[in-house]
Amino acid sequence: MLSYPWTALVTVAALILYFVVTLNVGRARFKYNVSPPAISGNPDFERVFRVQQNTVEQIVLFIPALWVFSLFVSQIWGAALGAVWVIGRILFAWGYYQAPEKRAAGFGISSLVTIALLLGSLIGVGLTLYQTF
Amino acid sequence: MLSYPWTALVTVAALILYFVVTLNVGRARFKYNVSPPAISGNPDFERVFRVQQNTVEQIVLFIPALWVFSLFVSQIWGAALGAVWVIGRILFAWGYYQAPEKRAAGFGISSLVTIALLLGSLIGVGLTLYQTF
Amino acid sequence: MLSYPWTALVTVAALILYFVVTLNVGRARFKYNVSPPAISGNPDFERVFRVQQNTVEQIVLFIPALWVFSLFVSQIWGAALGAVWVIGRILFAWGYYQAPEKRAAGFGISSLVTIALLLGSLIGVGLTLYQTF
Numbered sequence: 440m441l442s443y444p445w446t447a448l449v450t451v452a453a454l455i456l457y458f459v460v461t462l463n464v465g466r467a468r469f470k471y472n473v474s475p476p477a478i479s480g481n482p483d484f485e486r487v488f489r490v491q492q493n494t495v496e497q498i499v500l501f502i503p504a505l506w507v508f509s510l511f512v513s514q515i516w517g518a519a520l521g522a523v524w525v526i527g528r529i530l531f532a533w534g535y536y537q538a539p540e541k542r543a544a545g546f547g548i549s550s551l552v553t554i555a556l557l558l559g560s561l562i563g564v565g566l567t568l569y570q571t572f
Numbered sequence: 573m574l575s576y577p578w579t580a581l582v583t584v585a586a587l588i589l590y591f592v593v594t595l596n597v598g599r600a601r602f603k604y605n606v607s608p609p610a611i612s613g614n615p616d617f618e619r620v621f622r623v624q625q626n627t628v629e630q631i632v633l634f635i636p637a638l639w640v641f642s643l644f645v646s647q648i649w650g651a652a653l654g655a656v657w658v659i660g661r662i663l664f665a666w667g668y669y670q671a672p673e674k675r676a677a678g679f680g681i682s683s684l685v686t687i688a689l690l691l692g693s694l695i696g697v698g699l700t701l702y703q704t705f
Numbered sequence: 706m707l708s709y710p711w712t713a714l715v716t717v718a719a720l721i722l723y724f725v726v727t728l729n730v731g732r733a734r735f736k737y738n739v740s741p742p743a744i745s746g747n748p749d750f751e752r753v754f755r756v757q758q759n760t761v762e763q764i765v766l767f768i769p770a771l772w773v774f775s776l777f778v779s780q781i782w783g784a785a786l787g788a789v790w791v792i793g794r795i796l797f798a799w800g801y802y803q804a805p806e807k808r809a810a811g812f813g814i815s816s817l818v819t820i821a822l823l824l825g826s827l828i829g830v831g832l833t834l835y836q837t838f
Contacts, residue, residue: 567710
């Protein structure tokens with residue numbers, strides 16, 4: 440069996456965060472009275488919506504990079520970096536809920552983690568292929 | 573080899589559903605004459621577009637949760653829950669195509685499955701880590 | 706250990722492409738002066754934004770299909786098809802940046818790859834389940 444419990448734990452944490460920011464869009468639709476399919480018109484709603492959209496955009500990159508890094512470099516380092524990503528995304532979301540300019544710190548932290556996971560994955564996979572020949 | 577054929581089968585079913593709702597956006601662009609990059613202006617087009625957007629948002633959560641659940645809890649239960657998710661998303665899409673209020677039942681079914689997969693994954697991964705120590 | 710280095714290499718290539726088109730949205734926000742949470746108003750910005758949105762929509766389908774195909778059909782064929790997908794998506798992005806009508810060729814190439822990966826996955830998983838009984 441493929442057993443990467445720390446990587447899986449960080450994955451579940453990231454998915455729960457994503458689930459919460461998605462629930463918040465539904466609540467914001469009700470609170471600010473923005474009925475589907477409308478996605479704009481109220482700046483407070485738009486911020487909540489953009490948090491979720493941005494989280495989709497980033498989690499799509501994060502989860503595959505986290506697993507490739509864990510498989511080809513290190514599970515423990517992958518999970519540790521991934522935990523920082525989750526914290527950064529929490530700061531991003533609750534910052535952006537307050538004001539667009541408060542999203543920068545969390546966004547920066549998570550972006551650095553993503554770059555580290557991507558570069559690490561590229562090196563780890565490259566070394567694995569190199570050792571095959 | 574990692575062999576989870578039932579989980580893989582449900583994954584492929586979910587991807588085919590997603591592929592179809594994505595094709596429907598292209599057809600709706602043509603039918604309602606909404607040229608890229610525009611994504612609004614016609615409520616009929618907007619519903620078809622929102623179905624696809626919402627399916628992206630949910631499949632991003634579903635596929636990783638399905639696999640973590642299958643790996644750490646049970647392949648058969650994961651695949652069975654996953655099949656219910658796919659059925660719920662079909663009801664959601666074809667309901668929403670008719671009217672925004674007809675999307676609720678399918679959305680609710682799939683959301684309950686997602687919650688079950690997430691909570692089950694958290695418990696399964698937690699128990700695996702607990703048994704390691 | 707699960708060792709699919711060629712599949713992982715194509716995954717990392719796809720993620721790097723996605724990362725670059727995401728960075729381009731941030732640069733276009735600055736260049737065309739479109740502040741968050743706004744996502745429309747300037748057609749040049751909208752094209753850059755649509756490239757990224759479309760890449761999210763497609764990578765969500767591509768990565769799971771690539772891995773199911775690699776696991777249940779063939780790693781080498783999966784990685785070869787996946788490399789064509791990445792090239793198609795590069796043509797799509799840099800075509801769309803110039804003009805909406807220049808996105809067609811790359812979009813078509815990648816879509817054909819996605820269909821091949823999905824159908825191949827369905828057949829591969831189906832045969833695996835058939836041989837189990």
